[in-house]
Amino acid sequence: MATKMPAGLKISPDYTEDNVGFALESLLSLVSFPRRRYSLEPFSRGTERWLGADARLEGNVKSFKPFYMQFKRPYAYPARSTSKIIQDRLSLKLRVDPHALFFELHDKKASHSDFQHNVLFRLRRRLLKYGLGDAAYVCPLFLERAMYRRKLHFSGLRLWTRFWMTHPW
Numbered sequence: 001m002a003t004k005m006p007a008g009l010k011i012s013p014d015y016t017e018d019n020v021g022f023a024l025e026s027l028l029s030l031v032s033f034p035r036r037r038y039s040l041e042p043f044s045r046g047t048e049r050w051l052g053a054d055a056r057l058e059g060n061v062k063s064f065k066p067f068y069m070q071f072k073r074p075y076a077y078p079a080r081s082t083s084k085i086i087q088d089r090l091s092l093k094l095r096v097d098p099h100a101l102f103f104e105l106h107d108k109k110a111s112h113s114d115f116q117h118n119v120l121f122r123l124r125r126r127l128l129k130y131g132l133g134d135a136a137y138v139c140p141l142f143l144e145r146a147m148y149r150r151k152l153h154f155s156g157l158r159l160w161t162r163f164w165m166t167h168p169w
Contacts, residue, residue, distance in 0.1 A: 010083070011076040011099065013143045020071035020140055021055055023148055028057075030152060049112060052119030053135055068127070068135035070120050072103035076143060103139045 015023075021042055028038040039058040048054050053068035076099040077083045089096050108115045124135040142148045 009078050009081040011078070011143060013073050013075070015073065015145045017071055017073045019145070020073055020138065021069075023140060023145075024069075024071075024138065026152060030155060050119075052116060052121075052123045065131075066127075066133035068120075068123060068133065069138040070116065070135070072137050072139040074101045074103055074139050074141065074143060076101050101139075101141060103137070 021040065025040045028040060032038050037059060040055050041058060042055045043051060043053065051068070052070060054071045055069050057067040057069060059067075077086050077096075078099045079086065079097040085100055085102050086096050089100050094100075105115070105117055113119075120135055120137070127133045127135055140148070142151075
Protein backbone atom coordinates (compact mmCIF):
# COMPACT_ATOMS: atom_id res chain seq x y z
CA MET A 1 0.00 0.00 0.00
CA ALA A 2 1.20 3.53 -0.73
CA THR A 3 2.58 5.27 2.35
CA LYS A 4 1.73 8.71 3.70
CA MET A 5 4.42 10.95 5.09
CA PRO A 6 3.48 13.40 7.86
CA ALA A 7 5.04 16.49 6.23
CA GLY A 8 2.34 17.95 3.96
CA LEU A 9 0.49 14.61 3.78
CA LYS A 10 2.65 13.42 0.89
CA ILE A 11 1.68 9.98 -0.44
CA SER A 12 4.51 7.81 -1.77
CA PRO A 13 4.11 4.83 -4.13
CA ASP A 14 4.91 1.31 -2.98
CA TYR A 15 7.40 0.65 -5.79
CA THR A 16 10.70 2.04 -7.04
CA GLU A 17 11.47 4.05 -10.17
CA ASP A 18 13.06 0.96 -11.72
CA ASN A 19 9.70 -0.86 -11.51
CA VAL A 20 8.11 1.66 -13.87
CA GLY A 21 9.95 0.16 -16.84
CA PHE A 22 8.86 -3.36 -15.90
CA ALA A 23 5.25 -2.23 -15.56
CA LEU A 24 5.37 -0.54 -18.96
CA GLU A 25 6.92 -3.59 -20.57
CA SER A 26 4.17 -5.84 -19.18
CA LEU A 27 1.52 -3.48 -20.56
CA LEU A 28 3.16 -3.41 -23.99
CA SER A 29 3.40 -7.21 -24.01
CA LEU A 30 -0.32 -7.39 -23.29
CA VAL A 31 -1.47 -4.89 -25.92
CA SER A 32 0.71 -6.38 -28.64
CA PHE A 33 -0.17 -10.05 -28.01
CA PRO A 34 0.29 -12.37 -29.93
CA ARG A 35 2.64 -10.34 -32.11
CA ARG A 36 5.78 -8.82 -30.63
CA ARG A 37 5.31 -5.32 -31.98
CA TYR A 38 7.21 -3.46 -29.27
CA SER A 39 10.55 -3.81 -27.60
CA LEU A 40 11.63 -1.89 -24.51
CA GLU A 41 15.41 -1.67 -24.35
CA PRO A 42 16.77 -0.44 -21.00
CA PHE A 43 20.06 1.47 -20.82
CA SER A 44 22.87 1.05 -18.31
CA ARG A 45 23.23 3.67 -15.57
CA GLY A 46 26.19 5.27 -17.37
CA THR A 47 24.35 5.48 -20.69
CA GLU A 48 21.27 6.78 -18.90
CA ARG A 49 23.25 9.60 -17.31
CA TRP A 50 24.89 10.55 -20.62
CA LEU A 51 21.78 10.13 -22.80
CA GLY A 52 19.18 11.37 -20.33
CA ALA A 53 16.86 8.38 -20.81
CA ASP A 54 16.30 5.08 -18.97
CA ALA A 55 15.09 3.09 -21.99
CA ARG A 56 14.15 3.20 -25.65
CA LEU A 57 10.89 1.90 -27.07
CA GLU A 58 11.35 0.33 -30.49
CA GLY A 59 8.37 -0.68 -32.55
CA ASN A 60 7.72 -2.91 -35.52
CA VAL A 61 5.05 -0.56 -36.82
CA LYS A 62 5.15 1.35 -40.12
CA SER A 63 6.55 4.88 -39.55
CA PHE A 64 7.13 4.21 -35.84
CA LYS A 65 10.26 5.93 -34.60
CA PRO A 66 12.21 5.16 -31.42
CA PHE A 67 10.84 6.78 -28.28
CA TYR A 68 13.31 7.48 -25.46
CA MET A 69 11.89 7.44 -21.94
CA GLN A 70 13.04 8.69 -18.56
CA PHE A 71 11.01 6.81 -15.94
CA LYS A 72 9.61 8.60 -12.92
CA ARG A 73 7.44 7.36 -10.09
CA PRO A 74 4.49 9.44 -8.96
CA TYR A 75 3.79 10.99 -5.60
CA ALA A 76 0.55 12.58 -4.51
CA TYR A 77 -0.92 15.10 -2.12
CA PRO A 78 -4.55 14.84 -1.00
CA ALA A 79 -6.81 17.79 -1.76
CA ARG A 80 -6.79 18.85 1.93
CA SER A 81 -2.99 19.33 1.90
CA THR A 82 -1.48 22.80 2.15
CA SER A 83 1.45 21.89 -0.12
CA LYS A 84 2.63 24.27 -2.83
CA ILE A 85 1.63 21.76 -5.51
CA ILE A 86 -2.00 21.76 -4.34
CA GLN A 87 -2.06 25.55 -4.00
CA ASP A 88 -0.55 26.07 -7.47
CA ARG A 89 -3.02 23.70 -9.11
CA LEU A 90 -5.96 25.32 -7.33
CA SER A 91 -4.80 28.76 -8.49
CA LEU A 92 -4.80 27.42 -12.07
CA LYS A 93 -8.32 26.06 -11.48
CA LEU A 94 -7.16 22.45 -11.92
CA ARG A 95 -8.82 19.55 -10.10
CA VAL A 96 -6.99 18.16 -7.08
CA ASP A 97 -9.70 15.89 -5.68
CA PRO A 98 -9.14 13.21 -4.40
CA HIS A 99 -5.42 13.93 -4.80
CA ALA A 100 -2.90 15.53 -7.15
CA LEU A 101 -0.18 13.38 -8.73
CA PHE A 102 3.30 14.71 -9.48
CA PHE A 103 6.86 13.47 -9.88
CA GLU A 104 10.05 14.88 -8.46
CA LEU A 105 13.13 15.96 -10.39
CA HIS A 106 16.40 14.96 -8.77
CA ASP A 107 19.13 17.42 -7.80
CA LYS A 108 22.33 17.47 -9.83
CA LYS A 109 25.09 15.45 -8.25
CA ALA A 110 28.76 16.38 -8.42
CA SER A 111 29.44 13.48 -10.83
CA HIS A 112 26.72 14.63 -13.26
CA SER A 113 27.46 17.03 -16.11
CA ASP A 114 24.02 18.70 -16.00
CA PHE A 115 20.53 18.36 -14.53
CA GLN A 116 18.66 15.29 -15.77
CA HIS A 117 15.83 17.34 -17.28
CA ASN A 118 18.29 19.45 -19.28
CA VAL A 119 19.99 16.33 -20.70
CA LEU A 120 16.60 14.84 -21.65
CA PHE A 121 15.51 18.15 -23.20
CA ARG A 122 18.63 18.29 -25.38
CA LEU A 123 18.13 14.66 -26.46
CA ARG A 124 14.52 15.42 -27.45
CA ARG A 125 15.53 18.54 -29.35
CA ARG A 126 18.16 16.59 -31.36
CA LEU A 127 15.81 13.69 -32.10
CA LEU A 128 13.07 16.00 -33.36
CA LYS A 129 15.48 18.14 -35.39
CA TYR A 130 16.76 15.13 -37.36
CA GLY A 131 13.43 13.23 -37.45
CA LEU A 132 14.87 10.31 -35.48
CA GLY A 133 12.24 9.92 -32.75
CA ASP A 134 11.18 11.62 -29.53
CA ALA A 135 11.91 11.63 -25.79
CA ALA A 136 9.84 12.34 -22.68
CA TYR A 137 9.31 11.59 -19.02
CA VAL A 138 7.07 8.57 -18.42
CA CYS A 139 5.23 8.44 -15.12
CA PRO A 140 2.45 5.98 -14.21
CA LEU A 141 -0.86 7.16 -12.84
CA PHE A 142 -0.98 4.58 -10.05
CA LEU A 143 0.52 4.50 -6.56
CA GLU A 144 0.00 0.83 -5.70
CA ARG A 145 1.50 -2.14 -7.57
CA ALA A 146 -1.36 -4.45 -6.64
CA MET A 147 -3.93 -2.13 -8.22
CA TYR A 148 -1.88 -1.93 -11.42
CA ARG A 149 -1.55 -5.73 -11.64
CA ARG A 150 -5.29 -6.17 -11.07
CA LYS A 151 -6.19 -3.64 -13.80
CA LEU A 152 -3.65 -5.18 -16.20
CA HIS A 153 -5.06 -8.65 -15.54
CA PHE A 154 -8.65 -7.56 -16.25
CA SER A 155 -7.55 -5.69 -19.39
CA GLY A 156 -5.85 -8.85 -20.59
CA LEU A 157 -8.98 -10.89 -20.00
CA ARG A 158 -11.09 -8.36 -21.94
CA LEU A 159 -8.65 -8.41 -24.86
CA TRP A 160 -8.19 -12.18 -24.83
CA THR A 161 -11.22 -12.86 -27.00
CA ARG A 162 -9.99 -10.33 -29.60
CA PHE A 163 -6.28 -11.16 -29.67
CA TRP A 164 -6.21 -11.55 -33.45
CA MET A 165 -6.87 -7.84 -34.03
CA THR A 166 -3.89 -5.90 -35.34
CA HIS A 167 -4.71 -2.82 -33.27
CA PRO A 168 -5.95 -3.92 -29.81
CA TRP A 169 -6.76 -0.38 -28.74
